[in-house]
Amino acid sequence: MDDRSLLDSIRHLIGEDETADDCAGFDLSDGRILVSSTDMLHETTDFPKGMTEFEKGWMSAAVTLSDIASCGAQPIQLLVAVGLDDPARLVPFMEGAVACAESVGAKVAGGDIDSHTELTVVTTGFGIVERSCCCRRTGASPGDLVCITGTPGLAMAALEGDERYRKNLLTPVPQVKAGQKIARAKASSMMDISDGLAISLYDMAQASGVGFVLDSKNFNLPDVCSGSAREYYLYGGGDFGLLFCIPPACLSALDTDYTVIGTVVSEKGVWCDGDPVEKRGYAHSW
Structure with a gap:
């Protein structure tokens, strides 16, 4: 459990x-x-x-x-x-x-x-x-774009020994200003990805009663010395970027750096390039 x-x-x-x-x-x-x-x-x-x-x-x-x-x-x-x-x-x-x-x-x-x-x-x-302007996990709707701030996987790379990203792991900066800008741009839902991108997507999908379809061609993969950049990107924890969903018409009003990685769909689940994404990330176990 x-x-x-x-x-x-x-x-x-x-x-x-x-x-x-x-x-x-x-x-x-x-x-x-x-x-x-x-x-x-x-x-x-x-x-x-x-x-x-x-x-x-x-x-x-x-x-x-x-x-x-x-x-x-x-x-x-x-x-x-x-x-x-x-x-x-x-x-x-x-x-x-x-x-x-x-x-x-x-x-x-x-x-x-x-x-x-x-x-x-x-x-x-x-x-x-x-x-x-209050954002929750529960507002994502089919047709929204799925976006992130920052580059998932940098903290995991540091944990595996990449000293370039030591600050990402040990002194992560909460994205307060970015969160406020995203909320003012009328994002439909938002959460942080400190437990990992994939498991955060599943958490948001459950809360909003929707699913997510990701396109890996849009991933801003981390530059890593060893290991799989995609593995770090999807499953590495410790990054303090923000995951958010936003109607396409609202994106032009967003004045912060972000990456569009997918879309919201009505069918529950998380897929990338047509394949199911494993529900995995940081969790406490008994």
Whole structure:
């Protein structure tokens, strides 16, 4: 069983809408939405070996801020709860978390400190977005174009030893400005691809009740020294680009870099060049 299957077992308790997205939304009285998201990271499963404490702090903040960015929201606050095996690690760790938050205009505003057998971090973020510009995973419609920002696979290449992309892996930058521009251009759905492009496509397909047809001729494949660029592109995790769907007529209003990789179809599933794409990516397993 993985974390997605486990989530399915509690959807009836929380709600389909509430479990369809990485962020929760709360309507404010002034026409805006307060979005929130939370993530848990463990040293043994989530931090590549050799990371500094600063980089671990940065990554811990980035995973949550990226989810907020994928709603088209402006992050405003981050809470950081840290379980420590060694209290001396706290200051450099928090320096990284604060630096990441400040880089996107947010503030670390509190949290918790506890003892633990390994470094364990829970980050909870909050953002604000106009109701008319809030993007979710659930809005993709047949005929929309499937697009991404960034180049999937660079973080995986770094994990496999390609030092050119070390920053992509260890200090990923949440795509806040791009997310806001995509939302204002009237994208129908959006999410980040930190778990990998293929599994993110399946997550969005499930949430929106649609399918995706990809054309590999349009892939902006990574320049890698070894391994399969296509494998990294589809299945490598750790990249913080955005996956979004948008009506073709709205694309001309989008003022950010992007790549069109496919189209939305009514039949559920994900295909590339006519063949099914394997549902695979980063997941926690039991």
